Amino acid sequence: METIIYKPLNSIWLKASVVGSIWASIEIILGSFLHNLKIPLSGTILSFISVYLLISFLQIWKENGLILRAGLICALMKSISPSAIILGPMIGIMTEAILLELFILLLGRNLVSYMIGGAFAVLSALLHKLLSLLILYGFDFVKIISALYKFLVKQINLPDLDPVPLIIIITVIYIAIGIIAAISGYISGRNYLKHTRSLSPGDFEIKLQSNNQLFSNTTKQTYSIYYLFTNLIAIIISLILLNFNKIFPLFIFPVLYIGICIYHYKSSLNRFKNFSVWIQFVVITLAAAFLWNGISGNLFSISGFIAGLKMVARAVIIIIGFSAISIELKNPLVKSVLYKKGFADLYQSLSLAFSALPDIISHLTESKRKLNKPPVLKLNLFKQAETLLLIFEKEHLSKPQIVIITGELHEGKTTYAKRIIDKLQNQDFKIGGFLSLGLQEDGDRTGFDLFDIETKQKVVLCRKTQNNDWLKYGHYYFDPDGLSKGNEILSIIRLSDKQAVIIDEIGPLELGDQGWCESIENICLNSSIPQIWIVRKSLVPKVIKKWNVGNIYICKISEDSIADVQELLIGIINSQGKKYEIN
Numbered sequence: 169m170e171t172i173i174y175k176p177l178n179s180i181w182l183k184a185s186v187v188g189s190i191w192a193s194i195e196i197i198l199g200s201f202l203h204n205l206k207i208p209l210s211g212t213i214l215s216f217i218s219v220y221l222l223i224s225f226l227q228i229w230k231e232n233g234l235i236l237r238a239g240l241i242c243a244l245m246k247s248i249s250p251s252a253i254i255l256g257p258m259i260g261i262m263t264e265a266i267l268l269e270l271f272i273l274l275l276g277r278n279l280v281s282y283m284i285g286g287a288f289a290v291l292s293a294l295l296h297k298l299l300s301l302l303i304l305y306g307f308d309f310v311k312i313i314s315a316l317y318k319f320l321v322k323q324i325n326l327p328d329l330d331p332v333p334l335i336i337i338i339t340v341i342y343i344a345i346g347i348i349a350a351i352s353g354y355i356s357g358r359n360y361l362k363h364t365r366s367l368s369p370g371d372f373e374i375k376l377q378s379n380n381q382l383f384s385n386t387t388k389q390t391y392s393i394y395y396l397f398t399n400l401i402a403i404i405i406s407l408i409l410l411n412f413n414k415i416f417p418l419f420i421f422p423v424l425y426i427g428i429c430i431y432h433y434k435s436s437l438n439r440f441k442n443f444s445v446w447i448q449f450v451v452i453t454l455a456a457a458f459l460w461n462g463i464s465g466n467l468f469s470i471s472g473f474i475a476g477l478k479m480v481a482r483a484v485i486i487i488i489g490f491s492a493i494s495i496e497l498k499n500p501l502v503k504s505v506l507y508k509k510g511f512a513d514l515y516q517s518l519s520l521a522f523s524a525l526p527d528i529i530s531h532l533t534e535s536k537r538k539l540n541k542p543p544v545l546k547l548n549l550f551k552q553a554e555t556l557l558l559i560f561e562k563e564h565l566s567k568p569q570i571v572i573i574t575g576e577l578h579e580g581k582t583t584y585a586k587r588i589i590d591k592l593q594n595q596d597f598k599i600g601g602f603l604s605l606g607l608q609e610d611g612d613r614t615g616f617d618l619f620d621i622e623t624k625q626k627v628v629l630c631r632k633t634q635n636n637d638w639l640k641y642g643h644y645y646f647d648p649d650g651l652s653k654g655n656e657i658l659s660i661i662r663l664s665d666k667q668a669v670i671i672d673e674i675g676p677l678e679l680g681d682q683g684w685c686e687s688i689e690n691i692c693l694n695s696s697i698p699q700i701w702i703v704r705k706s707l708v709p710k711v712i713k714k715w716n717v718g719n720i721y722i723c724k725i726s727e728d729s730i731a732d733v734q735e736l737l738i739g740i741i742n743s744q745g746k747k748y749e750i751n
Contacts, residue, residue: 170722180231181517188241189521193528215293219286219349227357239265264289286350287343305479315459360550396496403489429488436491449480519716566696567718574705575725584725600663601670658687667741673702698740
């Protein structure tokens with residue numbers, strides 16, 4: 169019998185879950201608000217708020233490494249964003265967190281380190297924007313900007329004006345913004361500790377939602393690790409081909425690549441729905457045409473116009489290609505790496521943060537009405553964070569224990585489980601759930617019936633016979649009424665007086681977010697009732713990763729006796745506060 173012991177999160181990861189989820193919520197709400205209103209310098213505004221938020225929380229929770237962990241959680245939570253562009257924002261968030269954490273590590277926990285870290289974090293927003301433009305349009309963009317600068321200073325009769333002071337002034341402004349954000353956060357956090365923390369938390373409730381977004385594919389988009397690396401290679405090849413002077417014969421590959429991306433990743437075109445992108449393209453092309461030869465050259469340059477078109481073509485390749493990569497980063501297989509050895513804490517923290525995200529967004533959206541009272545809003549935010557920490561501490565310790573009964577296909581897992589359930593019921597244990605009883609015809613498996621453990625009733629679950637009104641999965645057609653009945657049996661109401669629940673079986677349907685998936689999520693989130701899962705041997709690793717649960721015991725029917733599994737289950741039930749004797 170293999171045992172996988174649930175390791176509770178330590179304090180710093182729990183607090184990082186709180187900070188990361190609040191940070192991500194603000195990025196989602198305010199980021200959408202700024203984007204929809206087309207407000208300039210929106211990245212700088214978000215950086216200011218991020219620095220303020222993180223420095224504030226550092227005054228309340230003083231663990232080293234909190235910012236870096238919160239940044240990692242916030243960045244990874246961008247993977248559920250409906251936007252096709254997630255890579256840039258993820259990099260921006262992580263850069264801010266790394267810079268803040270680095271200066272605090274080097275200079276200690278004091279106002280000076282916060283100010284320096286905040287200054288560099290906000291400045292990174294400007295550098296990130298400039299680097300993004302450089303990647304988007306290439307080094308020709310620098311030549312255009314340089315020519316434009318010379319043209320503008322000539323118009324104001326200052327042709328010898330050095331651009332360095334202007335760059336210094338802009339840099340100083342960003343540094344000042346970062347310092348102000350850090351000082352504001354420091355003062356807010358200190359004031360909360362001094363004047364408000366001891367007060368009652370007030371009204372604030374968070375309902376944790378189903379949190380299977382980490383490993384689920386809730387869209388029709390198909391993913392592939394192969395596509396992820398192919399996109400990266402195709403982008404590089406396309407950009408190299410654009411650097412050749414005689415580009416037209418070589419233009420076939422970039423055009424073909426863009427066409428494939430548009431066909432396979434429909435959302436990669438979303439950014440082009442923004443009219444400002446097209447204005448930007450027109451401005452870049454015309455600027456290149458008029459400024460390519462400098463302010464003393466011909467008014468209109470054909471070579472400059474072609475260079476402008478090449479810059480726009482490069483931008484189109486970058487936008488569509490990186491949109492494709494961003495979509496592939498949502499691949500559940502990529503996310504499942506988080507669950508491997510060494511990433512368990514991050515996985516659990518993300519699960520908590522994801523589960524709280526919908527309600528946090530709801531509360532923050534509602535708080536917009538209180539914007540006329542910003543001090544109250546700030547204090548409420550910190551109170552809510554500490555309340556959320558208490559909710560996380562309680563929730564992540566109340567995980568149900570799982571006994572997995574496994575074996576090969578048609579090896580007798582259901583028969584084995586039924587004998588265990590019969591023995592438990594004979595000892596007056598209250599068991600809920602169902603078994604899937606196979607039907608045979610001339611030695612061939614023709615379908616399954618659902619057997620309700622409590623009522624002993626049977627209903628049709630699936631058949632091999634074609635029925636276009638039923639759900640087809642694999643070789644079987646599933647009766648919607650049978651699926652509905654199974655989910656009814658697994659409802660919290662039906663299980664409220666039970667001491668254990670058996671689910672036979674969990675397989676490809678549930679891994680594809682169908683079948684009993686939603687009911688299992690609901691049980692794991694709202695109940696600590698022990699569960700018995702029947703799982704095909706080859707699917708056990710995937711099923712274990714799918715849900716965030718407590719201790720897991722893997723019982724192989726070819727190796728573990730029925731008596732041993734029965735004793736294990738009674739021990740688990742007893743640990744829940746029910747004392748029974750073993751016959």
